Amino acid sequence: MTGPAERVGLLIRVLTLALIGSSLHGPTAAQIKRLDPTALLDAYAQGHHDETLTPVRLATRDQAREFRQHLVLSGTQWVDAAPADRSRRALVAAAFALEAERIRAERGEWTDPGDDEVCAGRCVIEWACTLLQSRGAPDEGERVWMLASIALAGGVRDWTFLQSPLSRPTQKTVERGHVHHAIARMPDEPRFRLARAVALSSRQPVMGEMETARDGTRTAQIPNPLVRMIEVPSFVLSGLEQRRTTLIEYAREELEKLVSVAGVGDEARTRLGYLLWARGEAEPALATLRAAGESAQDPDLKYLAHFLAAQTAQALGDFRDAETHYTAALAARPHSQSATLGLATLLYLRGEAHQSYDLMNASRSGRPRDDDPWRMFFYGDFPKLPALVDELRRVVRP
Amino acid sequence: MTRTITLAACVSVMALAIVSADGPVPDQQPVFRTGALTVSVNASVKRGNRVVAKLTAKDFRLTDNKVEQTIEAVSIESVPVDVSLFLDTSGSTAGKLDDMKRDVQGIIRLLRPGDRFRLLTIADSVDEPVNWVPAGTAVNLSFQAVGGISLVHDALVEALLHRPDADRRHLVVGMTDRRDCGSVVSSGQLRELASRSEAVLHLVEQSGSGDDNPYRVRTCSPRGRLDGPEIIAEAAARTGGMLHEPSYFFGSSVLRAFRTIFEEFRQSYVLRYSPTGVARGGWHAIAVKVPSVPDATIRARQGYFD
Numbered sequence: 001m002t003g004p005a006e007r008v009g010l011l012i013r014v015l016t017l018a019l020i021g022s023s024l025h026g027p028t029a030a031q032i033k034r035l036d037p038t039a040l041l042d043a044y045a046q047g048h049h050d051e052t053l054t055p056v057r058l059a060t061r062d063q064a065r066e067f068r069q070h071l072v073l074s075g076t077q078w079v080d081a082a083p084a085d086r087s088r089r090a091l092v093a094a095a096f097a098l099e100a101e102r103i104r105a106e107r108g109e110w111t112d113p114g115d116d117e118v119c120a121g122r123c124v125i126e127w128a129c130t131l132l133q134s135r136g137a138p139d140e141g142e143r144v145w146m147l148a149s150i151a152l153a154g155g156v157r158d159w160t161f162l163q164s165p166l167s168r169p170t171q172k173t174v175e176r177g178h179v180h181h182a183i184a185r186m187p188d189e190p191r192f193r194l195a196r197a198v199a200l201s202s203r204q205p206v207m208g209e210m211e212t213a214r215d216g217t218r219t220a221q222i223p224n225p226l227v228r229m230i231e232v233p234s235f236v237l238s239g240l241e242q243r244r245t246t247l248i249e250y251a252r253e254e255l256e257k258l259v260s261v262a263g264v265g266d267e268a269r270t271r272l273g274y275l276l277w278a279r280g281e282a283e284p285a286l287a288t289l290r291a292a293g294e295s296a297q298d299p300d301l302k303y304l305a306h307f308l309a310a311q312t313a314q315a316l317g318d319f320r321d322a323e324t325h326y327t328a329a330l331a332a333r334p335h336s337q338s339a340t341l342g343l344a345t346l347l348y349l350r351g352e353a354h355q356s357y358d359l360m361n362a363s364r365s366g367r368p369r370d371d372d373p374w375r376m377f378f379y380g381d382f383p384k385l386p387a388l389v390d391e392l393r394r395v396v397r398p
Numbered sequence: 399m400t401r402t403i404t405l406a407a408c409v410s411v412m413a414l415a416i417v418s419a420d421g422p423v424p425d426q427q428p429v430f431r432t433g434a435l436t437v438s439v440n441a442s443v444k445r446g447n448r449v450v451a452k453l454t455a456k457d458f459r460l461t462d463n464k465v466e467q468t469i470e471a472v473s474i475e476s477v478p479v480d481v482s483l484f485l486d487t488s489g490s491t492a493g494k495l496d497d498m499k500r501d502v503q504g505i506i507r508l509l510r511p512g513d514r515f516r517l518l519t520i521a522d523s524v525d526e527p528v529n530w531v532p533a534g535t536a537v538n539l540s541f542q543a544v545g546g547i548s549l550v551h552d553a554l555v556e557a558l559l560h561r562p563d564a565d566r567r568h569l570v571v572g573m574t575d576r577r578d579c580g581s582v583v584s585s586g587q588l589r590e591l592a593s594r595s596e597a598v599l600h601l602v603e604q605s606g607s608g609d610d611n612p613y614r615v616r617t618c619s620p621r622g623r624l625d626g627p628e629i630i631a632e633a634a635a636r637t638g639g640m641l642h643e644p645s646y647f648f649g650s651s652v653l654r655a656f657r658t659i660f661e662e663f664r665q666s667y668v669l670r671y672s673p674t675g676v677a678r679g680g681w682h683a684i685a686v687k688v689p690s691v692p693d694a695t696i697r698a699r700q701g702y703f704d
Contacts, residue, residue, distance in 0.1 A: 105615045108545060155615035212586030311582075337523050341552050341582045344559060348591055349703075357561045364526060375522050375547065375580060379616055 035059055035067040037074040044096045045089065047397045056100045064104055068120070071097060072127050079131060087135045088396070094128035094145050095396050099389060101125060102152055110156040122161050122178075125149050129181055138185045141395040146182040147381065148388035150195045153178060154380020163199035167243065168250040191381075193254070194264040198380050201251035201275045215319040215350070218282075248279060266296040270305045274377075277312050286312045286321075293328060300373045300383075302332040307339050307374050319346060335366035338374035435673055437462070440474075440567070440598050440638045441686050441698035442666035449665040450691055459687045460669055467671040475664050478512035478566050480530070481505075482557040482597075486574035486604060487519040489545030494604050498573055499539045501652035505571075508660055509533030514566075520549045522616065524556050546616035547580030550630065551588045558595045568597040569663050570639075573604045573652050576627035579618035585629035592633035593681075593703050598663060600639040601631060602655040638699040662697075669698070679704055 035055055044052040059067060075097065079089045101121045104110060111120040119126075129149070132142045153162050160166060163177040179199060182192040213219045252275060258268035273289035276282075289312060292305035310325035326343035330336065340363040348356040376383040439460070443450040455471040483505060485498055506515055510533060517528035517537070521544035528537045554572055562568045578585065592599055623629075631641040642655040669686065676682065686698040 110615075152615075157617060212584060212590055337552075338582045341524075341555060345555055345583050345587055345591060348559060348594065349587070353559075353561065357559055360556060360559050364529075367523075372523055374582070376616070382615065 035063060035070070037067065037071040038078050041075060041078050041089075041093055041096055045092045045396070045398065049099070049393050052096065053099055053103065057103050061107075061109060064107075064109065067100075068104075068124055071100065072124065075127075076131070090131040090135050091141045091145065092396050094132050095392050097124050097128040098145065098149055098152065098392070102385070102389070105152060105156050110158065121152075121156075122158065125153070125161075125178065129178065133181070133185065141392070143186055143189060144388060144392050144395060146186070146189075147191060148385060148392055150179055150182065150192070151381035151383075151385040151388055154195070154198070155382035155385065157202065157379065159199040159202050163196050166200055166203040167247045190258065190261045190264045193261075194258055194268055195381065197251060197254035197258060197268065198271060200247065200254060201271060202378070202380070203247060203251075213314040213317065213319075215317060217317045219315050219317065248275065251275060266292055266298065266301050266305075269295070270301060270308065273305065273312075274308050277308065277315075282312055282316050286316065290325075293325070299332045303329045303336060303339065304373045304377060306332065307342070310339070310342060314342075314346065319350065322346060333368060333373070335363040335368065336372050336374075337363060337367055338372050340367075436670055437673060437684075437702060438596050439669045439671075439684060439686065439699045440596075440663070440666050441669055441696060442638070442662045443688055443691065444662070444695045444697075445691060445693060449662060450688070450694055451665060453667060453688065453690075455669075457688050457690050458667070458669055459689055460671060461685045462671070462673050463676045463682050464685075465675045467674060469669045469671040472668045472670070474567055474666060474668050477668075478514070479509075479660075479663065480560065480562045480566050480568045481509065481513060481515045481660075482518065482560055482568065482570045483515065484518045484553050484557050484570065484572040484574065486548070486550060486553075486572070487521065487541060487543045488548035488550075488577075489543060495543045498604065498652060501573075501656070502537075502539060504653040505656050506533065506535070506537065508657060518553050518557055520544075520547075520553050522547065524549055524553045547618055548578055549581050550574050550576060550578040551581035551583040551585055551622070551626075554588055554599070554630070554633070555583045555591055558591055558597050558599065560597070567663075567668070569660070570597050570599045570637075571602065571656060571659060572599065572634075573602045574630075575604055576601065576630045578622035578626055578630075581622065585622060585626040585633075589629050589633040589636065590703065593636045593701065595637055597637060598639045598699075599634045599637040600655075600659045601634050601641045602652050603641060603643045604652070636700045638697050640697065 040052050040055070056064065056067065075093045079086060079093050082089060101110070101124050104121060109120070111122060128145075132138075132145060135142070150162060153159075161177060162179040163175065165173050165175070167173065169175045177199070179192055179196045182189070183196065186192065252272065255268045255272040255275065259265050259272065261268070269288060269292040273285050273292055276288060277285035286309055289305050289309035293302055293309055296302040296305055306325045306329035310322045310329065313319075313321035313325055323343065323346060326339050326346065329339040330343070333339075340359055344356040344359045347353075347359065371383055373383070381388075441458070443453060451473075453471065453473075455469055458469055458471055460467050460469050483502065485502065487495065502517065509515060513533040514530050515528065515533060515535070516526060516530045517539075519525050519527055519541050521541075525541070527539070527541050531537065550572075554570070557570045557572070560568055583591075634640055639659075642659070673682070680703070681701055682704055683701040684699055686696050688694050688696060
């Protein structure tokens, strides 16, 4: 039997080989010279973070792909080259790898099933994760890195990377995934448990459009015509539906457990409300979102809860309640675009064109410059990534 | 000139009717109008490819829910125009961005003194890189295409919500592939809002050549309904506008399409009437005919919600 340290070492070697083996083409000398992982890691370790990332940002897709493989190979050697400083070096390499993958994800290069990169960004993050685990007991740097890497995976909606399979565990289906590494290392960090619940609940197909909401009339989700076109035997459909219901019940239970946990309770409640609404359970969704709107202290969360409550009330045909919630959302984040558009449309369709116009006009000049929480809702913790990267840089700075 | 009371504003003084897209909601006792509301209808009249000019109110026949109305007609050739241009800068049309920017500069040059222009684009939000400027103003188009969400509905609604001054008309032209994701406003709401708008909405199809990579950060979510593009086209038709698809021979030229749209809009007519003898509430189907030009092609607002 091998011990945990040997297993981690073996995993690092396997991931390294997987990344190297995934490329059939060797890099040109010029490419390697331009993106020398060892030199970049040295510079990053000295605190020259932005300068170090510039060549990664400027690299072509091919150059970046080659660099990804060389980073894993040379990075492991770079970390092991100074045993006395190994722990910090491992964190530096992990932080640099994460920032490099963030750049690639922004360019749409997180993974490409048609390409020869078998696991791409996933493998680099897992490689970095095993490096951190090899340092011994987890510390603050690892916690921040884990949160940042989970946020990055949320940004590309790679839920299976975070949690797999996305269903209730059985004797045959053992749960695994990046978020499980984080939970195993730091079981007391509630954000990891929330990330797992978000990955689970995000498998619920995001609700398509509703029929046009009408005051006083409950509306319904528009059926997907593709589903009707494909003749699927009823037992298959019922099996799929049963599986989906089981998954959603599982996600719901996980979110319900987190509602009372300090630090994540308000977000868990908001996401639970959305999950219920997406499942068509509008009344309990509205009650949950109303409670989330009342309890949330963070303006972005308060905004989200009220915005989602407004959409739910609208679907239920209660336009007065929808207006109340849109207004509450805008009180939390004045002039934010999503709630402004929702409210302006509601007013216009009610015949209040002047108010609708004034609302949009005021929003245009007074709109906050940061990301609208609703526009970022489907990407997990991705909106927190910039702050987490800043924090990570502070931790690794010499 | 009597200030036109917009339809939407008038609707506000009425009871909040439950409306249906399929037809008027039956009231227990129909209530007939007495002419307090003024409805404006843009109507373009063409014979073949040529605009039919110099028509007067006497040449038109307009029915509101099949009841003939007394109208006044005004040619709007001399009336200044507010042009809202929406450029779909989502990832899916990224390959056309440079062409579209060039076309925007050309469009600004087509406007007449007195006309105004603004530009809406989409990234992670609906943006307005050019806020209302007079015709001829040099504009800096430095924005880029942004992959991921594609807020087509939201941008078109923001465009349609503009209220021009009483002596101006509003034309909305959207260059888009009509593929929405992430919008707050549904395609159905957009269609309904378009039905109540006095603006004329035209769409110039800009499809393909883009980047729809599902492994990009903030990739498209949630997606709009599958028949959303058709509903958006229907929204344009309800305003009296239309969808302009790429030419088989010449491909998609926004500038060429805009020139046609603008010429037609400038030479169209505004028909105004106070609905008389029609029951209030619900959808009012409008039909416009020009009996003196029996082979004319007439494009006009298809109706309005009350």
